Amino acid sequence: MSSILIVDDSASIRQTVKIALGGQGHAVSEACDGSDGLNKAKGGKYELVITDLNMPIMDGLSMIKKMRTLPAYQGVPILFLTTESDAGLKSQAKAAGATGWITKPFDSEQLRRIVTKVLAK
Secondary structure: OOEEEEEOOOHHHHHHHHHHHHOOOOEEEEEOOHHHHHHHHHHOOOOEEEEOOOOOOOOHHHHHHHHOOOHHHOOOOEEEEEOOOOHHHHHHHHHHOOOEEEEOOOOHHHHHHHHHHHHHO
16 A cells, blocks of 8 residues: 555554554554654655645645655655634645645544545556
8 A cells, every 4th residue: 555644743643544544554654743754754654645734833824835846756645634714814824735635523434535546646
């Protein structure tokens, strides 16, 4: 299956995503903020990145802008998994290179369906 990076400052969200996607056979790595996520991305190759928007040290928007400058991540899908639902933020995320947006709270089955669809492209 695929190698996935989940970037979220909430350990419980990271664990929920890891259980949901790991159960499908995906290898899920964790990062606790945007800076950690960017460092992990530079040190490995992920086929999908799932990130929160609001995090300490570096937010998700800043992280994906920097990630998109890395040649290895220009075509990698990046999904936001966040409590935010503001249309303006979604627009900013799309402009920065986000592939999609999932609003918390989320259903594990919904997450698996979206991940399967995104990885199939």
